[in-house]
Amino acid sequence: MTVNDPLLHEIAALWQRLDPPPAGLARDLTEAVDAARAAEADDAAEPADGVAEVADVDELDIELLELVARHDALALGVRAGTHAGAVEPLVLEFAGRERQILLRLSPGRIDGWVAPPTPGSVELHGTGAGTAQVDDGGRFVLDNVPAGMASLLFDLVLGPSLHTRHRTPGFQVTPDPVPPGR
Known part of the structure; x- marks a missing residue:
């Protein structure tokens, strides 16, 4: 015990009297943590062949890039298709400690x-x-990318x-516009 x-x-004790935590907060937090653990356990469940998958150490060494810029491609001088309903491309720039990715x-x-230019693969x-x-x-x-939320994993x-x-x-991929006359 210190002085x-x-x-x-x-x-x-003063804070407990003047500003007590909301009723049920501890229960709600416990349920949320339990649900997160259950979801994580489901993700790590044994595959149908009965062989448990061991996490690759490399999976733990992935740098999460940060979105540093978002541009309307038209403002950058990039044109979409010339047909009516053409969707203007979007340009996203991500950065990490030693890499930049432009999409x-x-x-x-x-x-x-x-x-800097580096060969490898992207998923x-x-x-x-x-x-x-x-x-x-x-x-x-990457062609034939369906609409919805996406992220990319690079192995360079x-x-x-x-x-x-x-x-x-994550970022949003837009759907193909419906061509005129459909």
Whole structure:
């Protein structure tokens, strides 16, 4: 016990009297934590073949990129299709400690660039599954991307046995517009 403990206990008692926690708060928090644990356990459940999947240590070493810019592509001088109802592309820029990712989102398609240019692969998560190769210039394309929330996981090759992994936060992919006359 320190010399400050009696004073701290008095302050805690004062707050309990003047501003008590809402009734049921402890129960609600406990239920929320239990639900989160149950959902996590369901995600880690044993597969149908009976072989439990062990988490890859590399999964724990993924840098989450931060959205640093969002641009209307028209403002950048990028044109959409010329037909009526064409959706203007959206440009998103993500950054991490050592990498930047630029995405051009058009209906059903994601064009991207990694800077500095680094080859590797990119996986689409969320709206559907898909993969693409990132070429030596850092360029990649994902076609036939369904509308909805998506994120990208990059596995970039730095050397013969050295990889770096990056994940974008979620972003919205727009649906293909209905062509005129339909």
